[in-house]
Amino acid sequence: MTPTATTPVTGPTRVLRRLARRELHSPRSTAAILLAVLLVLVALWIAVETVLALIGVRPLLVAPGEIPGAAASLPTTQPVILAVAGALVLLLGVVLIGIALGPGRRHRHLLSTGRVLAVVDDEVIASALAQRASTTAATHPDGTSVAVGRRSAAIRITPASGMPVDRSEVDRAVAADLDAFGLQPSLRATTSISSNGKVGQ
Amino acid sequence: MNSTNRGLNRLLILLIGLVFVVIGAAALAVVTVPVVADWWRDNRDAVLDTIDGWFAWNPFAAAPGADAGQTAPVLVPIVPIVGIVLLVIVAALLIPFVLRQGRGRSGVVHRATVEHGDIVLETDVAANALGDALDDTEAFSSVRVSAWDVNRAQALKVAVTCRRGVSPRTAVETVSTAVESLDRLLGVELPVLVEVGGGFRAAKPKRVLQ
Secondary structure (H helix, E strand, O other), rough: OOOOOOOOHHHHHHHHHHHHHHHHOOHHHHHHHHHHHHHHHHHHHHHHHHHHOOOOOOOOOOOOHHHHHHHHHHHHHHHHHHHHHHHHHHHHHHHHHHHHHHHOOOOOEEEEEOOEEEEEEHHHHHHHHHHHHHHOOOOOOEEEEEEEOEEEEEEEEEEEOOOOOOHHHHHHHHHHHHHHHOEEOOOEEEEEEEEOOOOOO | OOOOHHHHHHHHHHHHHHHHHHHHHHHHHHHOOOHHHHHHHHHHHHHHHHHHHHHHHOOOOOOOOOOOOOOOOOOOOOHHHHHHHHHHHHHHHHHHHHHHOOEEEEEEEEEEEEOOOOEEEEEHHHHHHHHHHHHOOOOOOEEEEEEEEEEOOOEEEEEEEEEEOOHHHHHHHHHHHHHHHHHHHHOOOOOOEEEEOOOOOOOOOOOOOO
């Protein structure tokens, strides 16, 4: 970022850095909202059942007093169902812990230039690289596919039959583009050319 | 960009995940691990009695001993009532937690106090100016501008959708130029975050019959 006359450089830049970091990571709102809503429903259900039990009205589903006894006899009455359900709940728990502790990265890269800070979807990078690769190789755009990861971009070109493609030329062009983009973290491109050509393009 | 409390999100997911792991592992072990199954067969009734004991616990009930039967014990079920209150509190805390997710949009991009009064710059001013400057850009299929509250200040978010094959650097530089014009127009430099999205996937090769 270039220093500007009217605002101190630390202010907006720090705020922007923080904003950009937030945009690069998932807030995990979907999972959190889903779990919170479920928790509210279960809490309210247990509360209602307890009130019904206290005033002696028939329970909605199960009386809370019967739950421990019923659960305790499951190993003898329904061992298979209990084992399967236990395994599923265990798996779900592991997935949730993974969501909570994982980095939760979104498929985006940072690009800082001029006056602004930008987060760029990997899709856009892939699309730009595919365009460059297919014009350099003189192949049809539909014969080029690009997969962009965090630090690497894999380019696959399916040439038209009988039209050889110069791999090093594509490599150079794509690397020059990536240099010019100045993404963070930076990407390294690898190109592969399919040995089977495609007829008619 | 919004006011979502991400740490709290992680914490909630982590806690529920741990509870699920413990319950799931216990249920699985009691059926599949012989040692655990044996222990459960021997101690099942003791465990149930302990749980019943918790629910029947009542400090107001007459202690068995000296003056048992002298005063009538208060037969209010303490544990269930406290339980209900706790459950309602949990629900009451979780509802605002859910509603706060994703909030934090601002209708104002800048406030300033000058000699003759206050200046309030509304988001629409910045949004319209940037929108006008960027709408005709061939490379973008859509431009959306919003303002957000960040640490009691405001930041602009410019979300652009690029057409297929557009260089991300060119896209960002185009927005940056428009933002510099906005700086001159408004006389303040707002922090600007640009979001460059695609919406069009990179071409995938079609299947070829061989």
